[in-house]
Amino acid sequence: MKKRLPLIFTSVLSLSVLLAGCGTTAKTGSTATPTTQATAAATTAATPAPKKDAEPFTVSLRHIQIGDAQKFRKAILDDVVKKTEGEIPGLKFELDGVEDQVNRFTKLPAEMAANNPPKIFDLFGGTGDALKFAKAGRLLDLTPIITELGIKDKFVNLSQFSLDGKVYGLPIGGSSEGFYYNVPMFEKYGIKPPTTWDELTAAAETLKKNGITPIAMGSKGAWVPNMLVNTLMGRYAGPDIVNQIPAGTKKWSDPEVVAALTTFQDWEKKGYFTKGELGLEYPDMLNQFVTGKAGMMFDGSWRSSVFKDPAQAKDLTNKVSYIALPGVANGKGDQTAINGNYSNGYGFSSSLKDNELKAVKAFIKNLYNEDMQVRGLLEDNLLPSMKLSDAAVGKVTDPIVKQVLESYKKAGSVFSHFDSTVPSDVYKETESQLQKLIAGKATPQEMADAIQKVQDAAIAKK
Template sequence: MKKLLALLLSMGLVLTACGGGRQDTGKSSGGQAADKPKELTVWLSDSETKLREAMQSSVDAFHESQNEVKVKVEYMDDEALKTKIKVAGAGGQMPDVFNYWSGEQFNSMVRAGVIADISDEILRDQAFIDHFSAGALDAGKVDGKLYSIAAGSSNVMFYYNKKIFAENDIAVPATWGELISAVGKLQDAGVTPIAVGAKDRWPLLFYFAYLSNRIGGTEPFMHAVTNEGDFTDPSFVEAGEKLRELAKAGAFGDGFLGMASAQSDAAFQTGKAAMILMGDWSIGTYADAGIDLGYFPFPAVENGKGDASLMHGGFGGIYAVSASADQDAATKFLKFIMTPEQRKNYVIAVGSPSSVKVNLEDSDINPIVADYLSNVGSIASGYFPYFDQAIDARRAEQILNAVVSIVAGAPDIAAELAKIK
């Protein structure tokens, strides 16, 4: 009992006695069937305009297809969603449907009992599951039961402005040394080399995660996840040193610690920065910005043990149903937005790979996005997970704070990483 209480407290998910459930019985106070449709509250982290527009198109199509279920969607940025989910769980007021990230933090919500097991509703529908790519639905399983549906696979990639690179005689960097050299050339030319939203912390964590994986491979992090090791492993310390090296080289420009992710996106899209390291959920937005867009994987680190073809990401962007939701209504909505037709529209608008198999032939899709989608499968040989989602919430907060401290000039990198426990 003490262990369960500690788990709930760590996620901020201690539930009220009543559960605050949103389940609609479909009956009026007099016991008669109500005429009004069932209502679903949906929270999504699609904060970018294109993401919202694509999802709202699916919501509108869902409303047009039936009149039994009404969906009310609230869009917010990533950090706001994480915070609201913790508060909602603690108050027993979870949304009926929401998107999140796979990993330990989601799994802890499953163990806390606030996420619905949707195995029966989804896995018995063979026609529906046949639409998914191999392994996609497995990403949503915890202890063999299905608790979420992965919307797609995500890849964290460097995007760059080809025009700026050409004007400064810069080749696409394949190694860390070449990236540092490119930063120096851009600095000399008066161009901000890399836009990063350090204020939100997670964009900085991308660099630390990639560097540690390129240096030490996947084993040190997986040992940290299971507490067989910790973040004082030499590969993490060296990753911190190289991240500081990048910051001290002026890679991120002035005032980057106060820059939000949306601001870094804007800097890249307007040609004020030459590169940005970001998930491919943003490629559609970048492709429509009017810049000559290119992309390349995170460079290899000289003498590193890691596989330079591994990508940060994997199946993610999961959709889940709360335990208090009307299960029939919620899964009806999920199945609709995950049909090939709706996912095709999403891919065309956003550009991010889908977990549902879609046919993009003869589609009105941005040529840059089409090129990316046709090549990304051959770029990545496999994936390693998002660090702040694969570990527990306490350590996730600590590692996010640590990377900010490192680039801000903390005197002892190893000591900062030792705080993650």
């Protein structure tokens, strides 16, 4: 076909010349000749049509990175959003920042029930969140996407987002929970950094005798004290307890679990926690600690970035250390086990148009890679959810992050938080009952019995 084009073009040109020689203009008064008209037409045909701008579209993105404590993680998200918008023509993200607990327990469940969640949203893994929504068909199966991107096998742990061999969410990072302590205060009162249970209680007593609250606490949101309860349960009942209870092989009312709750109550009675804690929010707990009103604080490893930021840590900047909760005498199971979670990340709506799906793929590509994981580790002290190279891990200089990573090395095993293994109604009951315990309106046994009643109902539904 290509060889015939010159001959056809020559024939057309010869015919044009012949017609021009014996013909007249098409219209009286016209200055254009057939030849010039043909030339103009050819020029028009050869000129490409202007490129149409991409049709604009928006993708809703729900996040929980609000407030100063989350500013490093928000900066990472903003950069990912900007890069993704630059790669996908017409794309504009609509960001919606919502407080963590409001999103998890109020807004997102309601949106899922109505089948109108945001296209991208902060999501917790586990039975009461991601897996429940996945069973309802609300979450996008990410398996083909992460396989295509070559990152399927690069995550440390996807179990809390996996159902029937498919992946429905991606953790943004990992975390552990332990005690932060005020180094100058410990030195002032001659307190040895606790490595045993007796040393921990001795440190609490010394602080109390000197007019210092031993452990900062803000229990208006019961998930905060529940962090400590979860780890106490892992010590007294063993690290497998968080999976044994929902399986029905152990109970909340078992003696070992009640023993953990009793220790928490004993610490309440001894005045180890902040007075008026039921009226204090999570940020208030941090303020108690950084202002020197409390000598220790039980919190997640995600909080560590605060202590290198003078705007938040104030006089305590770079003067904080971290330890895991020591083992207890006669505790069940591995007493070196630590709480380790990979349960918070992003989920994606199963109802996506083609252009929205392209945006989701680009968002995942730009957020879940070694560069961003390293940045989260270095800037926000967020433990990586993906396997990093030795060179990447070697970039860590923050002393608290090193202490957290060291606690992982020393741990014989890792257990998750029960909020990712029990149904949401059971977890809500733990919060309600814990606040009653703190207020002195329930005993440890009463608390355990009440939670077990809800747990039994959940097991019966299976």
